[in-house]
Amino acid sequence: MTHTDSTADEVKRKASELAQDAKDAATEAARQEAEDPREGAIDQAETAAEAARAAESEFDRGSLQAAALGQIGQQIENVAASLRDKPAEEMFDDVAIFARRNPMLFLGGAALLGFAAARFMKSGNAAPRNDYAAEDPWSGHLGGDAGRF
Numbered sequence: 001m002t003h004t005d006s007t008a009d010e011v012k013r014k015a016s017e018l019a020q021d022a023k024d025a026a027t028e029a030a031r032q033e034a035e036d037p038r039e040g041a042i043d044q045a046e047t048a049a050e051a052a053r054a055a056e057s058e059f060d061r062g063s064l065q066a067a068a069l070g071q072i073g074q075q076i077e078n079v080a081a082s083l084r085d086k087p088a089e090e091m092f093d094d095v096a097i098f099a100r101r102n103p104m105l106f107l108g109g110a111a112l113l114g115f116a117a118a119r120f121m122k123s124g125n126a127a128p129r130n131d132y133a134a135e136d137p138w139s140g141h142l143g144g145d146a147g148r149f
Contacts, residue, residue, distance in 0.1 A: 038088055042080050048113045049076040055112075072108050 052073030059066035079098060083091040099106040 038091065042084055044113065044116070045076050045080040048109065048116050049073045049080065051116045052076065052109075052112055068108070072105055072112060075102065075105050076109050076112075 050073075052069045056066045056069035056073060059069070075098075079095065083094060086094070
């Protein structure tokens with residue numbers, strides 16, 4: 001083996017080590033990025049479960065709607081409780097498995113989370129927006145200016 005071959009092999013080895021170090025750093029950064037919002041996501045899931053329980057109480061006891069909402073709420077609570085102490089990677093895997101096993105419950109829970117998030121966002125908006133009323137004469141009824149054209 002010549003000196004040039006040895007140098008090339010050394011450069012390849014160093015490049016491979018640097019690439020592996022960069023990959024490890026990126027993986028750790030992604031893992032940390034996923035871990036940070038985990039508690040917020042679990043809290044939101046618990047809020048959604050509470051919303052399902054509240055909605056369940058609005059229907060007649062024993063009705064299909066009440067039973068479905070009760071099951072959705074229980075499943076969301078179970079997922080949130082079991083994921084609280086797990087790393088984010090396992091949490092994503094468990095959610096994916098749950099979604100595959102219970103697609104209707106998952107979609108119902110996702111819809112419920114969406115409604116809860118929309119309600120939360122709406123409650124944070126203190127004053128209704130009326131920016132478009134000046135340009136659109138047909139929007140007066142939406143902004144409270146029913147008689148304005």
